[in-house]
Amino acid sequence: MFKVIVVVLIAVVVFLLDFATVKKSKSKKDKKVYIAFFILALSIVVLHVMEVNIPTPIEGIKQIYQPVAEPIRKSLEKYL
Amino acid sequence: MIEKGKIGVRQFTVLVLMYTLGTAVIILPSLTASYAHANAWITMVIAMLIGIGIVFMLNCVISIDWKKNLFELSEHILGKWVGKAVSVLFLTYILLLTATNLRQIGEFITTQVTVETPIQFVMFIFMMTSLIGVRLGLEVIGRTSEIFFPYAFTSLILLLILVAPEADFRNVQPVLQEDIGGTFLAVIPTLTTPYLELFIFLAIFPYVHRFKPAKKAFYIGVIIGSVILTLITLMCLAVLGPDFTARQIFPSYILGKKISLANFLERIEILVAIAWFFTIFFKITLNFYVLNLGMSHFFNLKSTKTLSTPLAFIIIIMGIILFTDIIYYNEFVAYYAPYYSATIGILLPMLLLLVGFIRKKKKKSKVG
Numbered sequence: 263m264f265k266v267i268v269v270v271l272i273a274v275v276v277f278l279l280d281f282a283t284v285k286k287s288k289s290k291k292d293k294k295v296y297i298a299f300f301i302l303a304l305s306i307v308v309l310h311v312m313e314v315n316i317p318t319p320i321e322g323i324k325q326i327y328q329p330v331a332e333p334i335r336k337s338l339e340k341y342l
Numbered sequence: 343m344i345e346k347g348k349i350g351v352r353q354f355t356v357l358v359l360m361y362t363l364g365t366a367v368i369i370l371p372s373l374t375a376s377y378a379h380a381n382a383w384i385t386m387v388i389a390m391l392i393g394i395g396i397v398f399m400l401n402c403v404i405s406i407d408w409k410k411n412l413f414e415l416s417e418h419i420l421g422k423w424v425g426k427a428v429s430v431l432f433l434t435y436i437l438l439l440t441a442t443n444l445r446q447i448g449e450f451i452t453t454q455v456t457v458e459t460p461i462q463f464v465m466f467i468f469m470m471t472s473l474i475g476v477r478l479g480l481e482v483i484g485r486t487s488e489i490f491f492p493y494a495f496t497s498l499i500l501l502l503i504l505v506a507p508e509a510d511f512r513n514v515q516p517v518l519q520e521d522i523g524g525t526f527l528a529v530i531p532t533l534t535t536p537y538l539e540l541f542i543f544l545a546i547f548p549y550v551h552r553f554k555p556a557k558k559a560f561y562i563g564v565i566i567g568s569v570i571l572t573l574i575t576l577m578c579l580a581v582l583g584p585d586f587t588a589r590q591i592f593p594s595y596i597l598g599k600k601i602s603l604a605n606f607l608e609r610i611e612i613l614v615a616i617a618w619f620f621t622i623f624f625k626i627t628l629n630f631y632v633l634n635l636g637m638s639h640f641f642n643l644k645s646t647k648t649l650s651t652p653l654a655f656i657i658i659i660m661g662i663i664l665f666t667d668i669i670y671y672n673e674f675v676a677y678y679a680p681y682y683s684a685t686i687g688i689l690l691p692m693l694l695l696l697v698g699f700i701r702k703k704k705k706k707s708k709v710g
Contacts, residue, residue, distance in 0.1 A: 280651045287644040295641045299652035306659045316663045319438065320674055327681040334530065335677040341377045341524030 265311045273304050344638055344646055349484035349546075351555040356491045357484065357624060358543060358563025362536045364625030365446055366571055367498070368594045368618050370535060371578040373676060375587040377528035379521050380514050382584065383576040385528045390568035392529065393537035396688065397564050400540060401557050403691045404547045406698040412544040412632075413639040419698045426640065428690060432541075433636045435686040437653075439539060440629040441660035442671075444468060447622050448661065449668060454595060455615065465658050468626065473654045475627040476634055477647055480549055483631065487624055494620040497613040501594075502573055504601045504610075509580040531676045538680070538687030540564065545632045591668060594618075630657070 277300060284296045309316055324331075349357075374382035403415070410418055412432065417425030448465040456464070475483050518525065543560065550556040578587045578597050587593045598611030633653060634646045643649070665671040 276651065284648055287648065289644045291641070292643050292645070292648045295643060296648050296652070299649050299656075303652040303655040303659075307655055310659050310662065318664050318666075320664055320670075320678075323682050324674070324678050327678050330681050331678050334527070337523070338377055338527050338531075338677070341379075341521055341527065 266308055269307055269311050270304070273300075273307070344643075345480055345549055345635060347479050347481035347484075348549055348551050349480060350551050351559050353484035353488055354546070354550045354556055355559040355563045356487045357546070357628060358540075358560055359567045360487060360491065360494065360621045360624040361540070361543070361628055362564055362567025363494070363498070363570060363617075364536070364621035364623075365443055366535045366567075367574060367621065368450065368592050368614070369446065369675075370532065370571060371575045371587055371593045372590050373672075374528050374532050374575060375579065375584050375593070376676070377521075377531075378525040379584040379588070380516075380579060381518055381521060381525040382528070382579055382587070383514065383572055384518060385525050385532055386568070386572040386575050388526070388529050389532040389537065390565070390572065392533060393540075393564055393568060394561065396537050396540060397560055399688070399695065400544060400691060401560060403695045403698075404544055405557075406695070406702070408553045409548055411546075411548045411635065411639075412541070413636045415544070416694060417639075419694050419701065428693075429636060429640055431686060431690065433633060433640065435682070436542060436629055436633045436636065437657065437660065438664065440626060440633060441657050441664055443622060443626050443629065444657060445661040445665060445671070447619075447626075449671075450592060450595075450615075450618070454592060462658070462662060465661055468623070469654050469658050471623060472627040472630050473650055476631050476650050479646075480546070480631065483624070483627055490620045490624075494617045497617040498570055498574070501598055501601070501613050501617070502570075502577060504603060504607070505577055505581055505597055508600050508602070509577060511580050513581075513583050514576065514579050530680045534675065534680045534683045536567070537564075538683035541687045541691055542629060542632045544691070545635055546628070591672075630654070 281296070284292055306316070370386070371382065374385045378385045407415060407418065413429050416428045416432070419425065420428060444465050445461075447468055448461040451464045452459060452461045475486070547553075547556060550559075574594055574597070578593045581597060581600050582590070582593060586596075590596050595611055595614050598614040599609065601610055601613075602608050630650075630653070631646070634650050637643070637649050637653065638646050641649075665674070
């Protein structure tokens, strides 16, 4: 729990420092998208700090390309 | 146009060259040597020829309308919604690519240089430098590349020269007698880094000062980079031997350890590390820059800088969670990454080229 509090505190500092540059652009859309992405980034960092297992997208890519990859993998492995 | 900066043709050449060398220079010799053994350098030459073909194709794509970058181009050619969908595919790939590159440099430093430092910290430091680069804009990245290029280039050339006395070319003989199938099949994983990643330069092209010399610069950068890659692979094979090269994760770094001049100049393997730090810094920065550019085009933002800080943190965490360990990474790079990269790096640009060509023809026939 201590780690999470530290991360959130650092995030607040980063937000205060960083949001000024976004504010300058004077576009509402910029601010909205920035805040959405900031919350996304913060939640990913907090999940990582709490040692939650986040599934890797690599597994998905492997599943998609399985039919193409498998035959070539077999013939490549012959030369190992 | 969101980005207002312009870079020169020479800066563009240097960026292409650095991009070709980054990551590939240190991991490719081991990957090719695993399957092609003593013929790994032939694999590199074949990959280079195919790579030049890919550059030709990319040059054709950007010739459709060179004032538009990759993301504008896909919306222009495929229409708003399909174009946005294609942009998402590009952006996901670039996000994963940046995270992978960051993980590679982290993995290298934590296994070879500072063993006790946590990988998160190394990745954080590297990402922060790239973040500063992206914040300052494309012009600054271009000028920095001009400053650091001599150091990276000289240390690679020095490595090749200094290690030459140790070379034993019996290691690469007989040429093309054994493992011929492996030599040609190994081209598939070899193409992934760097040739199938070159499409990100489609997003940089519109910001180069003059278009025609930039097309030539693209070829020159890729060719010089590939020649250096081939020479380093050849040296790895000749000095370390094919089996030892295949067993190492970072064979060019081990190659640097072999330098020994008159029992005086020794243990200067950090030469390779310097070259690699610079090249991979520009690789990460360019990828990250294009990611920011694409994101701001996708959401119609006012500036490329808006999303840079949150994206930097997302990339750091992505780099950690993508691969559980280096074995998993090697398996992915050798057997699965080529097809994913080919979809994004060849198939989608081809689609753009084809649809763009048909549209141009239709317009002409309407006018006629």
